[in-house]
Amino acid sequence: MKLKKVILPALSFAMALFVSGLLVAFSDSKVLALKNQPLSMIGKGFATAGSAYWALFRGSIFDPQLAEGHFFQGFYPLSETLVAASPLILTGLSVALAFRAGLFNIGAQGQFIAGAIGASWVGFTFDLPVVIHALAAIAAALLFSGIYGGFVGLLKARTGAHEVIVTIMLNYVAGYFLLWLLSTTAFLRPGRQDPLAPEVKTTARLPHLFGSELRANLGFIVALTAAAVVWWLLNRSTWGFRFRAVGANAAASRTAGISVSRVTTSVMFIAGALAGLGGAVQILGSEPAMTAGVGGSFGFDAITVALLGRATPLGTVLAALLFGALRAGGLTMQASTETPLDLVLVIQALVVLFIAAPALIKSLFRLKSVEVGETVASKGWNG
Amino acid sequence: MSTQEVRALSAPERRRKRGIITMAGLGAFALAIFGILPKNGEPVTYNFVLGNEWVLAKEIIVNSKNGSLFFAVIALLSVLLATLQFRARKTIRAASGIFGAAFLMSFLCWAAAGKFVPFTGLLQGALFLSVPLIFGAMAGVLSERSGVINIAIEGQLLAGAFMSGVIASLTQNKIAGLLIAPFAGMAISWLLAIFAIKYGIDQVVLGFVLNVLVIGLTNFLYKKLLIPYQSTWNSGGTFAPIEIPLLSKIPVIGPIFFSQSIIVYLMYAVVIIIHIALFKSKWGLRTRSVGEHPTAAESVGIDVNKIRFRNVLLAGAVAGLGGAFFTLGAVGSFSKEMTAGKGFIALAALIFGRWSPLGAVAAALIFGFADNLQGLLTITGTPIPSEFMLMAPYIATIIAVSGFVGKVRAPAADGVAYKRGGGSH
Numbered sequence: 001m002k003l004k005k006v007i008l009p010a011l012s013f014a015m016a017l018f019v020s021g022l023l024v025a026f027s028d029s030k031v032l033a034l035k036n037q038p039l040s041m042i043g044k045g046f047a048t049a050g051s052a053y054w055a056l057f058r059g060s061i062f063d064p065q066l067a068e069g070h071f072f073q074g075f076y077p078l079s080e081t082l083v084a085a086s087p088l089i090l091t092g093l094s095v096a097l098a099f100r101a102g103l104f105n106i107g108a109q110g111q112f113i114a115g116a117i118g119a120s121w122v123g124f125t126f127d128l129p130v131v132i133h134a135l136a137a138i139a140a141a142l143l144f145s146g147i148y149g150g151f152v153g154l155l156k157a158r159t160g161a162h163e164v165i166v167t168i169m170l171n172y173v174a175g176y177f178l179l180w181l182l183s184t185t186a187f188l189r190p191g192r193q194d195p196l197a198p199e200v201k202t203t204a205r206l207p208h209l210f211g212s213e214l215r216a217n218l219g220f221i222v223a224l225t226a227a228a229v230v231w232w233l234l235n236r237s238t239w240g241f242r243f244r245a246v247g248a249n250a251a252a253s254r255t256a257g258i259s260v261s262r263v264t265t266s267v268m269f270i271a272g273a274l275a276g277l278g279g280a281v282q283i284l285g286s287e288p289a290m291t292a293g294v295g296g297s298f299g300f301d302a303i304t305v306a307l308l309g310r311a312t313p314l315g316t317v318l319a320a321l322l323f324g325a326l327r328a329g330g331l332t333m334q335a336s337t338e339t340p341l342d343l344v345l346v347i348q349a350l351v352v353l354f355i356a357a358p359a360l361i362k363s364l365f366r367l368k369s370v371e372v373g374e375t376v377a378s379k380g381w382n383g
Numbered sequence: 384m385s386t387q388e389v390r391a392l393s394a395p396e397r398r399r400k401r402g403i404i405t406m407a408g409l410g411a412f413a414l415a416i417f418g419i420l421p422k423n424g425e426p427v428t429y430n431f432v433l434g435n436e437w438v439l440a441k442e443i444i445v446n447s448k449n450g451s452l453f454f455a456v457i458a459l460l461s462v463l464l465a466t467l468q469f470r471a472r473k474t475i476r477a478a479s480g481i482f483g484a485a486f487l488m489s490f491l492c493w494a495a496a497g498k499f500v501p502f503t504g505l506l507q508g509a510l511f512l513s514v515p516l517i518f519g520a521m522a523g524v525l526s527e528r529s530g531v532i533n534i535a536i537e538g539q540l541l542a543g544a545f546m547s548g549v550i551a552s553l554t555q556n557k558i559a560g561l562l563i564a565p566f567a568g569m570a571i572s573w574l575l576a577i578f579a580i581k582y583g584i585d586q587v588v589l590g591f592v593l594n595v596l597v598i599g600l601t602n603f604l605y606k607k608l609l610i611p612y613q614s615t616w617n618s619g620g621t622f623a624p625i626e627i628p629l630l631s632k633i634p635v636i637g638p639i640f641f642s643q644s645i646i647v648y649l650m651y652a653v654v655i656i657i658h659i660a661l662f663k664s665k666w667g668l669r670t671r672s673v674g675e676h677p678t679a680a681e682s683v684g685i686d687v688n689k690i691r692f693r694n695v696l697l698a699g700a701v702a703g704l705g706g707a708f709f710t711l712g713a714v715g716s717f718s719k720e721m722t723a724g725k726g727f728i729a730l731a732a733l734i735f736g737r738w739s740p741l742g743a744v745a746a747a748l749i750f751g752f753a754d755n756l757q758g759l760l761t762i763t764g765t766p767i768p769s770e771f772m773l774m775a776p777y778i779a780t781i782i783a784v785s786g787f788v789g790k791v792r793a794p795a796a797d798g799v800a801y802k803r804g805g806g807s808h
Contacts, residue, residue, distance in 0.1 A: 023600075027607045104587055161784040164534075164587055165734060168727050169777035180770035300595050307588060340606035345599025352592045356584050 009308065011361050012354035013322075020347045021049035024339055052339040059332025060325035077328060079214035083286050085324025087112070089223035090278030091298050092305030092316040093230050094149075094271040098163075099311040100234060101267040102247035107152060107167025108275040109299025110174035111145040115276025117178060118144035119283040120290040121187075123200025133203040134284060141280035142273045148174070149272015150265055157261030163268070171299055179292050187290075197290035206285040219285035224317065226274060231313040233270075243267055275302065297345075301327075304348045308355055323348060399475050403465050406482050410458040413486055417451035417493035424448030425497035430504075431635055450492030458485035483749075491756070498763040505759060506752075507639045510647070513751030514712065515540060515722070517650055518705020519729025520736065520743035521657055526572070526698035527738060528661065529691045530674040532798040534590025535575050537726025538597035539568040539699050543706020545601045548717035549609070551619030551710070560619055561646070561707050568703020569696050571597060576695040580688050583800040598720060605719050613716075621715040622646065646704070646712040653701055658740040670694055674794035677801045687801045702726075731780040738794060750776040 025031055025045030034041040058064075060081045067074025091108040098105035105111075118140035128136055152170065155161045181187050182195035189198050206218040234240040245253040246263045254260050278298065283290055305323055309315030323344075330344040354361055424446035431441045458481075465478035491500065519536045526533035533539075546567035551560025571593055578584045609617040622644040630641040661667040669690055672680040677687045709721050728750055735749075736742025757772035 023603065027604060029608075029611075106591070155781075155785055159785040161781070165731070165784050166781055169731065169781050172724065172727075172777045173774050176770040176774045180768050183768070183770075300591075303588075303591055304595065307592075338607075340603050342599050342602035342606065345595055346603060347599075349592050349596035349599055353578070353589075353596065356588060356592065357578055357582050359582050360578075 008358055008361060009351075009355060011365055012351050015354050015361065015364070016347050016350035017053070019350055020343055021053065023346065024049045024052050024343060052333055052337045052343070055333040055336045055339070056326070056329035058329070058336075060329030073213075076214060077332070079210065079216035080328040081321065081325045082209075082216040082220045083324075084327040085320045086217075086219040086223045086285065087278035087282045087298060088301055088305050088320035088324050088327075089317050090226055090281060091275045091302035092309060092320045093227055093313060094275035094278070095302045095306035096309060096311040096313065096316045097230055097234070097243075097274065098267055098271040099306060100247050101243040101263060102250065103153075103156075103264065103267060103271075104164050105149070105152075105167055105268070105271050105275075106164055106299065106303065107149065107170050107272070108278075108302035109295050110167065110171040111149045111272040111275035112279040112282075112298045112302075113174040113178050113295045114148040114272070115141035115145035115279030116283050116290055116294045117181065117279075118142075118276065119204075119280035120197050120200060123204040123284060123288070124198040127201070128203060130203050133201065134206060137200065137204045137284055138277065138280045141276045141283075145276020145279065146269045146273035149275065150269030152272075153265035153268025156268075157264045171295075175292075175295060178290075178294070182290070182292055195292045199288040200283060204284055205288065206281070215286055217285040219281035222277070222281055223320075226277060227313040227317050230274070234313070239266070278302075300345075301348070304352045307352045396469075396472075399465075399469050402475065402479065403462060403469060406465065406479065407459075407462045409486060410455065410462050410482070413458055413489040414452070414455040417489045418448065418455045419452070421448055421451075421493065421496070424450075427492055427495050427497070428499045430499065430501045445492060447492050447496035451489045454485045454489035454492060458482050458489060461485060487752075494760055494766065495763060500759070503635055503638055505755060506635075508755040508758070509748065509752035510639060510643075511713070511751070512754045513747045514647055514650055514708045515705045515725045516729045516732050516747035516750055517654065517744055518708065519702055519726050520732040520747050521653055521740065522568070522572075522698040522702035522705070523730055523733035524657060524661070524698075524738060524740050524743060525670075525701060526575075526695050527733065527797050528674045528794055529670045529694040530677060530687075530794060530796040530799065530801070531575070531579055531691050531695050532586040532590065533572075533575070533695070533698055534587055534730065535571055535593040535597075535726075536702050536729050537722055537724065538590075538594040539571045539702035540706040540709070540726045540729075541594075541597050541601055541720070541722045542567040542571050543703030544709035544721055545604070545706075545717055546703075547707035548619045548710035549616055552617055552716075553615065557620060557622055557711055560711055561622075561704075564707035564711075565700035565703045568699040568701070568706060570699070572695050572699025572702070575699070576692045579800065580691055580695070583802070586798050586800075594726070601717075602719055605717065609717060617716045619710055619716060621713065622711055644712050646708045649704065653704070654740060654744055657701075661740060671794070673801075674796055677796050677799075681801075681803070688803070691801070728776060731776065734793075735780055735783045749779075 022045075025048050028045070028048045031041060031045045031048055034044055059077050061078055062074050063077050064074060066076050091112055094108050094111065095105050119137040122137040122140040123133070126133065126136065148170065152163050152166045155166055156163050179195065182197060187197045189196060206222070208214065209216045209218065209220065232240075234244065242253070242258050242263050245256070245258060246260055246267075250260050253263075275298075279294070282294065287294070301323060305319045306316055308322070309317070309319035326344045326347060330341040333339050333343070334341045425448075427445050427447050427450060429443045429445065431443065461478045461481040465475040465482070468475050468478060519540055522536050522539060523533050543564040547560040547564035549560075550563045551557045554560070574593055575586070575589060578589050579586045624642050624644050625648070627641040631637040633641070661670065669680065669685055673685060673687045673690050680690075681687050706722070710717050714721070729747065732746035732750055733743045735746035736744070753772070753775050757769055757775075760767070760772060761769040
């Protein structure tokens with residue numbers, strides 16, 4: 001049973017790697033130069049793609065070169081994977097939770113930014129004792145981003161405004177607001193003009209997990225804890241039951257006495273807070289100085305993570321680890337093989353596309369007995 | 384009198400009433416903040432281009448305080464006109480249009496106090512920035528009116544921009560680039576169609592993933608091929624503007640509308656054709672019927688999914704053509720993620736314009752104007768930070784979908800996959 005559930009994602013990932021590998025091979029000038037000798041061209045193509053993927057592995061899991069002096073050092077890339085995965089887990093959980101309640105949260109980007117603003121502001125403004133400072137920064141992040149997300153839910157509950165549109169628009173609003181904020185004196189470093197906030201004080205930083213050499217930090221544990229809480233919330237609590245009931249059938253839930261508008265608002269509040277926690281982990285864990293680009297591509301990535309993880313907490317964690325590895329490894333791949341980091345986006349999109357189309361994978365591999373499971377679905381504009 | 388009060392207002396009437404209240408509030412705001420609040424007026428210089436030769440310019444100098452007051456009063460008078468039309472149970476569209484223009488002018492007089500405003504250039508730039516939005520919104524109309532949500536407009540625009548730039552560069556023929564652009568957009572919408580219609584995959588999710596795919600692919604190829612081999616891969620160039628005889632000589636209007644590149648003229652054609660075809664042709668009736676009530680459409684022998692498939696492909700072609708504007712119409716070469724979220728603003732224009740072609744065009748023009756005004760005011764310096772001006776279209780869209788200016792309703796079956804004979808699920 002368990003194995004069958006893994007087959008489809010695994011095959012999708014393999015297909016995505018294969019198609020992306022073709023892209024790497026046949027956009028390489030050295031490979032294209034061999035177009036008169038098809039056999040050596042194919043060989044060179046395989047070699048090119050192979051070296052790119054080897055670099056991807058070295059940058060994300062284990063690097064034999066780094067391990068030569070001290071074996072433990074070889075796992076430096078794995079620590080980078082954990083650093084990249086932590087905010088992905090949290091933003092992914094944000095999208096996944098909303099999905100389960102029938103809401104498509106495209107706003108993880110904006111909520112992430114709201115959280116980063118909160119954590120950064122508390123982190124560099126106040127002077128507080130060690131543990132309390134970090135907790136206060138996280139609380140500010142949760143509050144800001146929770147309100148930013150909850151507003152969407154409230155708007156949907158009150159006026160029927162579709163969350164997809166509102167969250168897309170709020171992502172832009174958050175981005176420009178951050179840009180403006182970084183130009184104000186409160187968020188400018190003394191004596192600097194470029195949009196870069198002061199670093200959060202060391203009292204607010206999250207401690208490293210495996211010594212100061214490796215960047216992996218408590219943020220990863222925070223993310224795993226959040227995943228456990230979301231699992232409990234969805235599967236063991238009354239609230240979670242209501243969330244899932246509304247997601248499955250809003251009209252029936254209303255008839256059964258569940259307040260759909262209250263559920264919508266609270267789901268979006270929690271989803272926003274989760275994404276904002278991602279922003280806090282990013283700021284307090286690995287990037288203490290907030291820049292205009294703090295949001296990165298977390299909005300996109302969160303959705304692909306949630307989709308790949310089938311909107312379950314465990315799936316989301318695994319998907320975020322995979323994409324975190326791709327992120328971390330992509331940097332090494334770009335540096336050592338001249339393969340642009342953007343290949344990672346292509347792989348991500350293809351994985352999700354194949355996952356979303358089980359019928360395609362099944363017909364490609366002539367599988368019959370594979371369990372397709374539920375596909376994640378949003379609702380139309382009027383839903 | 385009493386019978387009129389007792390009678391319950393219909394939905395459009397309630398919408399109009401709310402619209403009038405909103406306009407009255409905004410008009411009063413303009414009067415107070417732009418007109419009365421500033422202590423001293425400063426001269427605003429408006430520059431109008433009369434002919435197509437830029438030398439033939441005329442300058443009008445207005446006092447900012449007087450100008451703001453004047454236009455705020457006009458805005459309030461148009462609210463009065465709207466109220467009268469409402470009482471007479473007519474539409475308030477014309478009055479709303481006057482209100483919008485007067486409000487903007489009142490704002491402009493206030494924001495540009497003591498500055499120089501190249502008025503014709505401002506409108507020309509607004510149209511320029513609206514072009515990809517209009518193409519994108521038309522792609523949305525084609526697809527969504529038939530019942531398929533098109534979040535992938537961004538990807539279709541980007542694919543069109545990339546392919547048209549690359550092909551124009553490789554062949555050194557801009558026409559070839561322009562011809563390939565619709566096919567690039569169509570390739571993306573073909574994926575949307577096959578997965579959404581044939582496999583019934585969620586359309587919002589799918590559109591989103593397709594955007595990521597196109598962004599990833601074009602970024603990858605841009606870095607791998609277009610940057611290192613720029614002279615062969617990325618030097619397509621731009622179309623020169625074509626002046627339409629006679630029409631381009633009309634003062635102010637001529638230089639704005641009739642001295643443009645071929646892509647803009649194609650846009651006029653696309654908008655007019657879609658508007659007429661959607662409401663007057665057999666194809667349009669079928670499109671709207673499968674978008675609103677696919678089961679009923681099928682019961683009279685219409686192949687729902689075939690119509691949707693064709694419309695989605697057509698939508699991709701239109702968006703792809705719009706993508707060519709980024710490279711062949713504006714910049715001359717492709718750059719990374721050059722559509723910069725325009726596809727999502729086009730989506731907002733579509734919704735703002737209530738899924739009607741002309742409404743979407745109007746919304747796209749407003750967004751383009753806001754964008755360009757923001758650019759101008761950033762250069763000249765204004766009381767409002769430019770970031771807040773940039774937010775305006777997005778906030779306006781949120782207000783629009785929240786029903787403050789009327790309930791916005793999508794085609795009933797938009798986003799719902801259709802299974803033959805089985806009804807929608």
